[in-house]
Amino acid sequence: MKVILLSDVKNLGKKGDIVETAEGYGRNYLIPRKLAKEANTMNMNQALQDKKVAEHRAAQRKDEAVMLAAQVEKVTVKLKLKVGANGKLFGAVTSKDVAEALIKQTGLEVDRRKIELNDTVKLPGSYTAVAKLHPEISAKFNVIVETDEN
Structure with a gap:
């Protein structure tokens, strides 16, 4: 049958x-x-x-x-966060933080679950993030974490 x-x-x-x-x-x-x-x-x-x-x-x-991958690869996301006396961030930067900053700075909407940070971000500096937009397509972009002097 x-x-x-x-x-x-x-x-x-x-x-x-x-x-x-x-x-x-x-x-x-x-x-x-x-x-x-x-x-x-x-x-x-x-x-x-x-x-x-x-x-x-x-x-x-x-x-x-x-x-979207072509647009995201051109982007550099900048985050300004407070730093403790030892130079470390209060907490770690998550994919949710990066997704919110990406939307705020560029208007490109990428779901936070599709963004992966290669390293744990606990110090100011430059990092690489990967946005998996499709099973076959991913885009790398830079994330710069700066200290907030307030």
């Missing part, structure tokens, strides 16, 4: 795949649990159309990520 998967099924396939299964497995397990639908001509055409739309959207997201 041919079925179109409506969600990922372990050891069978991913969402949107058209797979051949045993008659009983398809009728008694996959279809009642809304994990698959029968692969008739109408459902096949719909699945192919959905797949084309998904591929087009993925290509658009990748193009947007490439453009």
Whole structure:
């Protein structure tokens, strides 16, 4: 029996795949649990159309990520933070701090969960951060931590 998967099924396939299964497995397990639908001509055409739309959207997201990466790589983010008597920062600089400074200084919105700092930032200086904008695309940019003289 041919079925179109409506969600990922372990050891069978991913969402949107058209797979051949045993008659009983398809009728008694996959279809009642809304994990698959029968692969008739109408459902096949719909699945192919959905797949084309998904591929087009993925290509658009990748193009947007490439453009954003080109902009982010040109940026240098400057942070002014208070420093203790020993020259260390009060706490460490996190990806959230870098993301907020990036938005404030440039207007480029990058999710804080996609920004990674290579080193723990506890001292003033220059550091490199990586923004993972897409599974295949990442952009490196500089983060400069300065002392705030207030």
